[in-house]
Amino acid sequence: MSFKSLMLAAIAALFTTFGLALSAHAAPGIEVQEPYALPTLAGQSSGAAFMVIRNTGTAPDRLLDVRSDAADLVQLHTHSMDANGVMKMSQVKDGFDLPPGGELILQRGGNHVMMMGLHAPLALGQDITVTLVFELAGEVTVTVPVAESGIDAPMGGTGVAMPAN
Numbered sequence: 001m002s003f004k005s006l007m008l009a010a011i012a013a014l015f016t017t018f019g020l021a022l023s024a025h026a027a028p029g030i031e032v033q034e035p036y037a038l039p040t041l042a043g044q045s046s047g048a049a050f051m052v053i054r055n056t057g058t059a060p061d062r063l064l065d066v067r068s069d070a071a072d073l074v075q076l077h078t079h080s081m082d083a084n085g086v087m088k089m090s091q092v093k094d095g096f097d098l099p100p101g102g103e104l105i106l107q108r109g110g111n112h113v114m115m116m117g118l119h120a121p122l123a124l125g126q127d128i129t130v131t132l133v134f135e136l137a138g139e140v141t142v143t144v145p146v147a148e149s150g151i152d153a154p155m156g157g158t159g160v161a162m163p164a165n
C-alpha cells in the first residue's frame with residue numbers, strides 16, 4: 001500500500017467513525033448530549049429530564065413538543081419568578097427556538113422536560129425513552145438514563161436558545 005492510499009484509508013476510517021458517533025443520538029441537524037432523568041421516590045408522581053440539544057444544521061429549527069410513554073402527561077417546562085419572587089414552573093407552549101449552531105440547555109432550575117403521572121418510579125440505572133418533536137427535524141427519539149447527572153455535562157455554551165414568549 002502506498003503512503004497516499006494509506007492516508008486515504010485513514011481518512012475514510014476517520015469519517016466512518018465520526019458518522020457512527022453522530023448517528024447515536026442524531027437526526028438531520030439535531031444532536032442531543034448528556035440526557036438524564038432524575039430518579040424519583042416511590043409515591044412521587046412527577047419527574048424531570050434534562051439534556052443539551054444542539055442544532056448542527058444550517059436552518060433554524062424549533063423544539064415544539066416532547067413525548068414519553070413513561071408518564072401520562074409530558075410537557076416542555078421552564079422556571080420563572082412570579083411577582084412575589086417565588087420560582088414557579090410553567091409549560092412552554094410555543095416551544096424553544098433553535099437557531100443554526102444554537103444550543104438549548106435543559107437543566108435543573110431551568111428549562112426541562114416535565115413528566116407528570118409517572119407510570120412507575122424512575123429508578124437509577126433504568127432507561128426511559130423521550131421523543132423530541134422538532135419543526136424541521138421531525139421526531140428525534142432519545143434514550144434517557146435515570147441518573148443524578150449527565151455524564152461530562154458541558155459547563156457552558158454559546159448560542160443558548162431562550163424560551164419564546
Ligand SMILES: [Cu+2]
Pocket residue numbers: 048077078089090112113114
Ligand atoms: Cu416542570
